[in-house]
Amino acid sequence: MIASGGTAIKTAEYLKNRGAQDVYIWVTHNAGRDPNKLVKSEFIDGVVMLDTVWNKKADKFTYLQKSGILLGGGVYKSHMNLIKNQAI
Secondary structure, X not given: OEOOOHHHHHHHHHHXXXXXXXXXXXXXXXXXXXXXXXXXXXXXXXXXXXXXXXXXXXXXXXXXXXXXXXXXXXXXXXXXXXXXXXXX
């Protein structure tokens, strides 16, 4: 999750200054109020996130559709593990 984007930007800067050609940030969702902070960063080439929290689209943002299905699958798997462990 990205709250303000500061850590992601600093990490991307660190990687680029050490030879990384492209840096893409993968997150569950952007909870920050200003997604433009990530968009304007010269160190971040793209942001990929689930569409759980929709911010206005930007060129660097790629939203993974069907996040509800992904989240539902994760909840189901966790639920099944709990049931299996309690049945002992």
